[in-house]
Amino acid sequence: MTNMKISSSELRLLFARHKLLAMLLALALIWLFFWHQTNGGFLRPNSISNLLLQMSVTGMLACGMVLIIIAGEIDLSVGSLLGLLGGLVAILTVNLGWNTWLSVAVVLAAGAALGLINGALTTRLRVPSFIVGLGGMLAYRGLLQLSTDSVTIAPVPDDLGAIAQAFVPPGLSWGIAVLIIVLTCCLTLARRRRHHRLGLKVPPRWMDALKVGAIGATAIGFVMVLNQAYGVPLPVLILLALLGVFSWITNQTVFGRHIYAVGGNVEASRLSGVNVMRVKLLVFMLMGLMCAFAGIVTTARAAAGSPSAGIGGELDAIAACFIGGTSMRGGSGTVYGALIGALVMASLDNGMQQMNVDTSWQMIVKGAVLVLAVWIDVATRSERT
Amino acid sequence: MFSQQPLFEMRDIVKEFSGVPALSGINLSVRPGECLGLCGENGAGKSTLMKVLSGVYPYDSYCGQILWEGEELRSRSTSDSERAGIVILHQELMLVQQLSVTENIFLGNEMRLSCGRMNYPAMHQRAAELLARLKLTDVNVAAPVMNYGNGHQQLFEIARALAKEARLLIFDEPTSSLSAKEIEVLLSIIDDLKRAGVACIYISHKLDEVMRVCDTITVIRDGKHIATHPVATLDENGIIGLMVGRALEARFPRTERQVGAVVLEARDVSCWDVTNPQRKRVDNASLQVRAGEILGIAGLVGAGRTEFMSAIYGAYAGRSVGEVWVAGQVVHIAFPADAIAHGLCLVPEDRKRHGIVPQMSVAENITLASLSDYARIVRVDSDSELATVEREIARLRIKTASPGLPVASLSGGNQQKVVLSKMALKTPKVLILDEPTRGVDIGAKYDIYKMIFDLADRGVASSWCLQNCLRFSV
Numbered sequence: 001m002t003n004m005k006i007s008s009s010e011l012r013l014l015f016a017r018h019k020l021l022a023m024l025l026a027l028a029l030i031w032l033f034f035w036h037q038t039n040g041g042f043l044r045p046n047s048i049s050n051l052l053l054q055m056s057v058t059g060m061l062a063c064g065m066v067l068i069i070i071a072g073e074i075d076l077s078v079g080s081l082l083g084l085l086g087g088l089v090a091i092l093t094v095n096l097g098w099n100t101w102l103s104v105a106v107v108l109a110a111g112a113a114l115g116l117i118n119g120a121l122t123t124r125l126r127v128p129s130f131i132v133g134l135g136g137m138l139a140y141r142g143l144l145q146l147s148t149d150s151v152t153i154a155p156v157p158d159d160l161g162a163i164a165q166a167f168v169p170p171g172l173s174w175g176i177a178v179l180i181i182v183l184t185c186c187l188t189l190a191r192r193r194r195h196h197r198l199g200l201k202v203p204p205r206w207m208d209a210l211k212v213g214a215i216g217a218t219a220i221g222f223v224m225v226l227n228q229a230y231g232v233p234l235p236v237l238i239l240l241a242l243l244g245v246f247s248w249i250t251n252q253t254v255f256g257r258h259i260y261a262v263g264g265n266v267e268a269s270r271l272s273g274v275n276v277m278r279v280k281l282l283v284f285m286l287m288g289l290m291c292a293f294a295g296i297v298t299t300a301r302a303a304a305g306s307p308s309a310g311i312g313g314e315l316d317a318i319a320a321c322f323i324g325g326t327s328m329r330g331g332s333g334t335v336y337g338a339l340i341g342a343l344v345m346a347s348l349d350n351g352m353q354q355m356n357v358d359t360s361w362q363m364i365v366k367g368a369v370l371v372l373a374v375w376i377d378v379a380t381r382s383e384r385t
Numbered sequence: 386m387f388s389q390q391p392l393f394e395m396r397d398i399v400k401e402f403s404g405v406p407a408l409s410g411i412n413l414s415v416r417p418g419e420c421l422g423l424c425g426e427n428g429a430g431k432s433t434l435m436k437v438l439s440g441v442y443p444y445d446s447y448c449g450q451i452l453w454e455g456e457e458l459r460s461r462s463t464s465d466s467e468r469a470g471i472v473i474l475h476q477e478l479m480l481v482q483q484l485s486v487t488e489n490i491f492l493g494n495e496m497r498l499s500c501g502r503m504n505y506p507a508m509h510q511r512a513a514e515l516l517a518r519l520k521l522t523d524v525n526v527a528a529p530v531m532n533y534g535n536g537h538q539q540l541f542e543i544a545r546a547l548a549k550e551a552r553l554l555i556f557d558e559p560t561s562s563l564s565a566k567e568i569e570v571l572l573s574i575i576d577d578l579k580r581a582g583v584a585c586i587y588i589s590h591k592l593d594e595v596m597r598v599c600d601t602i603t604v605i606r607d608g609k610h611i612a613t614h615p616v617a618t619l620d621e622n623g624i625i626g627l628m629v630g631r632a633l634e635a636r637f638p639r640t641e642r643q644v645g646a647v648v649l650e651a652r653d654v655s656c657w658d659v660t661n662p663q664r665k666r667v668d669n670a671s672l673q674v675r676a677g678e679i680l681g682i683a684g685l686v687g688a689g690r691t692e693f694m695s696a697i698y699g700a701y702a703g704r705s706v707g708e709v710w711v712a713g714q715v716v717h718i719a720f721p722a723d724a725i726a727h728g729l730c731l732v733p734e735d736r737k738r739h740g741i742v743p744q745m746s747v748a749e750n751i752t753l754a755s756l757s758d759y760a761r762i763v764r765v766d767s768d769s770e771l772a773t774v775e776r777e778i779a780r781l782r783i784k785t786a787s788p789g790l791p792v793a794s795l796s797g798g799n800q801q802k803v804v805l806s807k808m809a810l811k812t813p814k815v816l817i818l819d820e821p822t823r824g825v826d827i828g829a830k831y832d833i834y835k836m837i838f839d840l841a842d843r844g845v846a847s848s849w850c851l852q853n854c855l856r857f858s859v
Contacts, residue, residue, distance in 0.1 A: 193791075194767060194771070212416060252764050252765055253760075253763045253764055253765065254757055254760045254763060254765055255763065256754045257749065257753075257756055257765065260742075260744070260745060260749075261742050261745060261749075261753055263741040264742035264743060264744045264745055265738075265739075265741065265743065267738055267739045268733075268738075268739050268740055268742050268753075269742065269753070270700065270720075270721055270742055271698075271700055271731060271733055271739050272720050272721070272725075272753045272754040272807060272808075273721050273722040273724075273725035273726075273738075273754050273811075274722070274753070274754075275720070275722055327744075331742070331743075331744040331745075332744050371661070
């Protein structure tokens with residue numbers, strides 16, 4: 001009996017330490033299952049290309065949402081905001097005939113501005129963000145229906161559609177893959193140096209070599225598989241770039257550190273001179289900006305602005321964050337975790353669609369997976385505080 | 386005086402965390418009507434011992450025996466221990482503020498009528514009886530707990546323990562938020578409980594209280610049992626010697642220094658209560674602090690020391706007015722960030738709530754206030770950040786295996802050093818310290834005093850808020 005106890009606690013430790021590995025393992029199992037069930041169809045290049053494209057919208061929202069949750073807030077309005085901004089870009093280009101790039105710039109600015117409004121309501125007027133989000137969810141959706149007369153706006157110009165439908169040229173993809181590998185090597189070396197100086201345990205060489213090797217293999221495999229389809233879809237590249245930018249923000253910048261501090265202990269942060277209001281405002285603004293990105297991609301992909309675009313998007317984004325190990329109470333979480341969460345959600349959607357699972361069952365399964373993932377996360381936390 | 390068998394006994398308790406011993410061979414025993422003082426520095430293993438004792442760690446997770454009235458006690462959980470009659474009163478109050486006094490006293494232990502209805506008349510009556518035993522007769526037991534102050538609430542907790550028919554009460558730093566008068570009431574009630582045959586274990590850093598209320602004192606250090614002596618044979622310095630393992634010749638590393646010009650002046654500061662805007666918490670208070678001066682601000686709990694200081698610092702939640710002058714110029718401070726920009730830094734009283742960010746590492750906590758100093762434009766230069774952190778850890782003797790560990794894993798004294806270091810890195814002109822050594826052991830206290838005196842030598846003014854600052858007024 002004692003033996004069993006030790007092994008279960010060891011398992012816990014392993015799990016807690018290698019959360020990323022565990023998430024990837026779960027993802028692999030999900031993929032394996034669908035691969036088996038669809039007679040290999042799930043992992044064909046076209047299908048993977050489609051999966052990543054599908055994931056990119058949720059991923060963009062998750063990038064912003066993870067910061068919001070780390071800061072100890074929540075934003076339920078993002079699905080409607082995505083729809084509204086996607087509708088706006090369609091209205092500007094189709095109904096008003098504006099230049100595409102000007103419209104995109106205006107929509108990005110509008111997204112940031114609407115995010116700022118959400119943030120201002122939360123921080124300045126001190127309405128709880130849950131309520132602001134709930135209100136926004138209704139109001140933004142209503143605004144979208146009002147401005148589109150509840151009809152689909154189509155067709156959008158080709159250059160707008162290209163944002164979601166274009167592919168990166170194969171050569172350029174290879175270049176980017178090489179860049180990623182070089183960057184990973186440099187970052188790993190830098191981290192080893194830093195850990196050494198911090199007096200933290202430096203992982204054995206083979207372990208880091210394995211990690212770099214795995215990332216390199218993934219990058220190469222990724223480009224190889226996608227080049228067999230049409231290439232890397234442009235939104236996927238945008239999402240990768242966003243992953244880089246957001247990881248950099250959270251790990252390297254003063255602002256990023258302040259997000260974690262504010263979410264971990266608001267009072268201690270305020271008394272340390274952190275401008276809590278500004279941190280939260282900026283986080284909400286970034287969320288609005290991400291809604292604009294996601295809205296534009298959604299409209300471009302459908303080649304139309306739909307009044308029902310983005311319904312349920314907030315739930316997918318929030319679920320992605322929690323599946324990716326973000327803490328409900330704020331103060332901890334990672335961008336890459338949230339993106340793996342988004343990939344899990346998209347895989348479930350995509351796989352079950354290919355299996356022709358009834359949509360009601362799809363919802364039940366996704367709900368169960370979310371609860372299961374968070375339960376595992378909570379159960380493997382080393383200690384409650 | 387105590388001829389009976391021990392009520393409670395621990396024999397050779399050993400508790401390890403993944404191979405590292407936290408307790409190695411602790412023995413202690415309490416007889417009915419006896420009060421045992423448990424002394425030890427932060428990190429000596431007192432909390433671990435209490436968790437073993439109260440059943441937080443189930444009986445097969447440690448080695449050794451726990452005897453209750455001569456029979457082995459095997460608690461699987463805290464409720465098993467409570468059923469036996471062991472009740473622990475935590476440092477933080479464990480009351481539900483919105484519920485009534487009665488509801489709190491019987492929480493989880495309610496008297497029932499049929500269909501699960503609460504038997505309010507019986508509970509109110511019993512609650513009033515219990516409170517009368519504690520000499521509280523002016524309490525409306527149907528009113529919410531939040532209507533009463535900390536001193537009363539502490540007594541409600543005792544009433545709750547008595548309602549469970551506790552025979553061994555464990556007090557963990559019970560007086561850390563009580564005023565001198567409330568402490569006296571609490572200690573006299575412990576005397577009464579002893580007379581009624583209740584056994585007590587009293588854990589406190591305040592040795593005067595331990596000397597006053599305990600019959601026997603057990604000292605532990607580094608998880609080991611050091612000594613158990615009747616209190617009559619010990620004095621405070623003797624206990625300290627046993628706790629730290631060497632005689633601390635100077636408890637206050639005082640140095641003489643010249644006091645300079647006035648750096649901080651607050652004029653006519655008034656604050657109004659947050660929930661009751663009619664009530665003044667601070668009425669036209671003023672102060673002056675000179676460079677290199679250490680100013681003590683005395684006052685009982687509730688006297689308005691904390692409110693006064695947070696109003697100066699721009700952190701007071703309610704309405705406040707007053708003028709603040711820094712280095713001869715009037716400054717406008719609306720937020721703590723403004724205060725810090727003018728060279729005012731605050732070390733708050735409540736370390737857990739206002740001092741540390743528990744999930745973040747020691748390093749990240751130390752540089753939280755001064756992070757922009759290590760930034761090139763927006764990116765943090767981790768090299769220079771780390772260099773500073775390591776220097777601070779060495780200078781303040783912060784005990785941590787690595788600066789990358791979460792700050793919550795440190796002991797209270799070391800957490801306090803982290804908070805102090807965080808504010809000192811802003812190179813303040815004036816450092817405001819609100820009870821900076823609360824819940825901190827003697828060794829760490831010495832380090833903290835030393836750091837303040839070092840800062841004063843460099844011309845930094847400090848103002849201390851202390852309940853008991855007789856030893857400090859400069």
